Amino acid sequence: MIELQHISKVFNKGKVNEVAALKDVSLTLQKQDFLVVVGSNGSGKTTLLNIIAGAELSSSGKVIISGADVSRLAEYKRSKWIARVFQNPLSGTASDLSILDNFRLAAIRTTKKKLIIGINNSFRKRVQDKIATLGMGLENKLEQPMGTLSGGQRQALTLLMSVMDDTQILLLDEPTAALDPRSASVIMQTAHSLIQQYKLTAILITHNLKEGHQYGNRLIQMSEGKVLRDLNASEKKSLQMQEMYEWFN
Amino acid sequence: MEFYITALILGLCLSSMALGIFISMKIFNIPDITTDGSYTLGAVITAVLLTAHWNAIAIIPVVLAAGALAGMLTGIIHTRLKIEALLAGILVMTGLYSINLTILGRSNVPLLEVQSVFSSVHFFAASVYNNLTLSLLFILSIAFIVGYVLRTDFGIAMRATGSSASMTRALGINNNKMKIIGLAIANSLTALSGYLVAQFQNFTDINMGIGIVITGLGSVLIGEALIKWWSITSIHWQLLTVIGGSILFQLVLAFTLSIGVDPNMLKLVTASFVLLIVIIPRLKKHD
Ligand SMILES: Nc1ncnc2c1ncn2[C@@H]1O[C@H](COP(=O)(O)OP(=O)(O)OP(=O)(O)O)[C@@H](O)[C@H]1O
Ligand SMILES: [Mg+2]
Numbered sequence: 001m002i003e004l005q006h007i008s009k010v011f012n013k014g015k016v017n018e019v020a021a022l023k024d025v026s027l028t029l030q031k032q033d034f035l036v037v038v039g040s041n042g043s044g045k046t047t048l049l050n051i052i053a054g055a056e057l058s059s060s061g062k063v064i065i066s067g068a069d070v071s072r073l074a075e076y077k078r079s080k081w082i083a084r085v086f087q088n089p090l091s092g093t094a095s096d097l098s099i100l101d102n103f104r105l106a107a108i109r110t111t112k113k114k115l116i117i118g119i120n121n122s123f124r125k126r127v128q129d130k131i132a133t134l135g136m137g138l139e140n141k142l143e144q145p146m147g148t149l150s151g152g153q154r155q156a157l158t159l160l161m162s163v164m165d166d167t168q169i170l171l172l173d174e175p176t177a178a179l180d181p182r183s184a185s186v187i188m189q190t191a192h193s194l195i196q197q198y199k200l201t202a203i204l205i206t207h208n209l210k211e212g213h214q215y216g217n218r219l220i221q222m223s224e225g226k227v228l229r230d231l232n233a234s235e236k237k238s239l240q241m242q243e244m245y246e247w248f249n
Numbered sequence: 250m251e252f253y254i255t256a257l258i259l260g261l262c263l264s265s266m267a268l269g270i271f272i273s274m275k276i277f278n279i280p281d282i283t284t285d286g287s288y289t290l291g292a293v294i295t296a297v298l299l300t301a302h303w304n305a306i307a308i309i310p311v312v313l314a315a316g317a318l319a320g321m322l323t324g325i326i327h328t329r330l331k332i333e334a335l336l337a338g339i340l341v342m343t344g345l346y347s348i349n350l351t352i353l354g355r356s357n358v359p360l361l362e363v364q365s366v367f368s369s370v371h372f373f374a375a376s377v378y379n380n381l382t383l384s385l386l387f388i389l390s391i392a393f394i395v396g397y398v399l400r401t402d403f404g405i406a407m408r409a410t411g412s413s414a415s416m417t418r419a420l421g422i423n424n425n426k427m428k429i430i431g432l433a434i435a436n437s438l439t440a441l442s443g444y445l446v447a448q449f450q451n452f453t454d455i456n457m458g459i460g461i462v463i464t465g466l467g468s469v470l471i472g473e474a475l476i477k478w479w480s481i482t483s484i485h486w487q488l489l490t491v492i493g494g495s496i497l498f499q500l501v502l503a504f505t506l507s508i509g510v511d512p513n514m515l516k517l518v519t520a521s522f523v524l525l526i527v528i529i530p531r532l533k534k535h536d
Contacts, residue, residue: 053259086415092495094412097276098482101405113406115398143482157274 001201002029002169007061009047009225021047022058029218030190031168033201034195036212037164039222042249045205047088048222049171050148052203054078066168080110083162085155085191087174092158095147099138099157101144104125106161130160152183159190163198170195170202177207184208187190188215209244221247254377256503260468260496261384262445265391266461267468267495268488269438274394276411276431280466282338286345287319287436289458291443293349295451296358306367306443316440317433318343322430335457349455356455365448380449387445388492391438398434404484407431439465460516467523469497474530498522 009022017200021044023047029035037045050056063071065081086092093102105120132139134156138149145153155175162170172191174185174189188211195202206212212219219236221229229247231239266288273281291312319341326337328385350356372382381511398404409417410427417424447453472494476487 055418074423075418076423079419082419084419091413091415092419094409094416096412097409098407101409104402104405105409105417105422106421108402111421113402113422115401115403117397118401118402119400145482238360 001033001066002027003062003064004028004048004052005052005062005064006065007048007058009044009051009056010059013059016172020225022051024061025222025225025227027060027227029203031199031201032199033218034216035204035218035220036216037203037205037220037222038209038212038244038247039073039228040208043068043222044225045222046173049084049173049203049205052169053082053084053171081167082169082171082237083165083167084107084171085158085162085173085175087177089151089155089158089178092161093146093154096145098143098145099131099149100124100127100142102157103130103164106164109165109167111165130164131157134160134186152187155179155183155187156190159187159194163194167198168201170200172202172204174205174207176211184211191215201249213239213241213244250467251377252507253500253503254381256499257496258380258384258449259378260499261381261388263442263461263464263467263499264388264492264495265445266393266439266442266465267472267491268392269435269442270462270465270469271472272325272407272431272438273297273397273435274411274430274469275408276398277334278411279334280338280462281320281323281432281483282335282433282462283319283323283345283432283436284338284340284439284462284465285460286342286349287316287439288313288443288446288461289349289453290319290345290352291440291456292447293353293443293455294440295444295447296360297354297363299360299363299448300358302363305364305369309441311485312440312444312495313437316437317404319440320432320434320436321429321472323436324351324432325476327427327432328425339352346455353453353455356450359452360447360449365451366445366446383418384445384449385420391441392485392488392492394424395434395438396488399484399488460519463523467519467526468498470494470523470526471497474526 004027007022007025011019039045050061051058128139176187217233221228294312323337323341326332327334367380373379406422407427410424414424472491475490481487
């Protein structure tokens, strides 16, 4: 589903502040894999996700999605396959637009944005039903601007928005970093059930080792732009939390 | 009384530009200076074509297209050449001055002898009421169309571009293309104001656009303040409020003139008034 071949990324090449964020990273994910990425700050996790999504282009190497070489494809074109949840809850939604407008855009992520009014009663009902599954009481506030909601509420909605249109890949960059423990667990459970229900291939970056231990069928640890550890499903299953903590000492 | 009705009509004629600035502010969050040039461009084209005995209605598509071209140019300079939007607007506005002067041929063309859009219909015997009705109907239809576009899937995408660029990119929207189209629409609307005002005041002057962006900005700021105040979420009502802002703006200017302020001071009054609109909400926040 996702294949990274010898990806390197250098920021500010040739300047004093040159950074090699990724160094020859190769990685293959099968359909419906759920990869968890851990690693210390600055180890290149977000850069890796950005290169898959197309927010950054790699300095060298190839990105292959569903058999197609997308290495040079702009982010907005890769959105045909990919939905994202950002670390910052404000990045995934438009504050000035209503909840309903935000969901409408998400529902046409992979298609042309036409000069027709797409929000009708059946669409409204569809969004309402979807939002009701969160149990946050937001289903009756569809006209409210996104900007009036809390970070946790917005993150939950961003997650639901990611499956409004045909999605194959879900990228989650520390989706719970800005949230309190209760909202964090709601988000993770929602993400988990959506990934199962829609048979998504997913990548989760997290600093929360408990989350990293609990979710996913594959685990990598990044360090200084390289994949330091790579655990497959059975290795991940038998991994002890204690052992994970020791990686970081 | 007629003095204030004239201000009211002028406010209506200028509100098409205010709607344009409302759009460019929603997309960039900065004032689009191209406005000064595209407003005059609309008036210049109107003068030349009316003098050549074109039908007033037939001129509208030409004016819209010319304004769109000006806006696209600013958009392309901004997005493709990566130049600050404010500077891109100033560049196009400056270049347009020469183009406008070339098209017009001289600095001032009177339009008294021609058949204007205002003289083409007769709702009432008195010409003020005739003008008032016509400009009102005209602007309401514009607001209706703009409101419709903004509510479509395309319009939502456009509004989102200004609100969260990271989100729209992830949702398959080409932000640069959106900005270019948005600026094109905004400047078509601005050129349309030039079209209306030229016919309402019966002349086109090469300098009529100088500082007009401030008037549009002031109208939008009044409109936005009211939108916040009344928590208006419906797009159509937001647009109507911006039109209200434009009218209010002209009425205040008319009032200052009527209490004996020197007309030469009008631009200074306008600038001070806009400054006032900007700072009043801030003063309230601090106490
Ligand atoms: N746009 C950029 N310009 C310059 N350097 C960058 C840029 N983006 C990332 N970097 C650098 O690349 C390295 C990897 O950054 P990255 O954001 O991928 O780390 P991360 O693993 O996501 O860290 P964190 O856990 O703090 O989010 C860092 O040294 C960072 O400073
Ligand atoms: Mg990161």
